[in-house]
Amino acid sequence: MSESNRSDRIRDLFDEVVALPPEERAARLAEACGADEDLRREVESLLEAADARGSGVRRALEGLQPSEEANRESAAPSGPGEIPAELQVALAERYTVVREIGRGGMA
Numbered sequence: 001m002s003e004s005n006r007s008d009r010i011r012d013l014f015d016e017v018v019a020l021p022p023e024e025r026a027a028r029l030a031e032a033c034g035a036d037e038d039l040r041r042e043v044e045s046l047l048e049a050a051d052a053r054g055s056g057v058r059r060a061l062e063g064l065q066p067s068e069e070a071n072r073e074s075a076a077p078s079g080p081g082e083i084p085a086e087l088q089v090a091l092a093e094r095y096t097v098v099r100e101i102g103r104g105g106m107a
Helices: 003-018 022-033 037-063 068-073 085-091
Strands: none
Touching: 003 022, 003 037, 022 037
16 A cells, blocks of 8 residues: 555544544444554554544633623623633644634634
């Protein structure tokens, strides 16, 4: 199998398995990979990284959910440059948050 075909296979399998509930992933990987242990290990490694990164982002985003009281008081954004530390930490591996450019679903 060529390197580009293998990369495509890894990406396709990852995309399929990451969408499954965590308890179903191992069985699907075993079925899809068969005797190809290298393929299984590659996809498992990607899944672990995605879960670790994703959980940090999810925790940070959950912390950003406004309370009902905050929704009633004001929908206005906080002052410029006020980026929650939790969000900066969750995104630090891949991004540097410089400033907020908007809020809400279309930001």
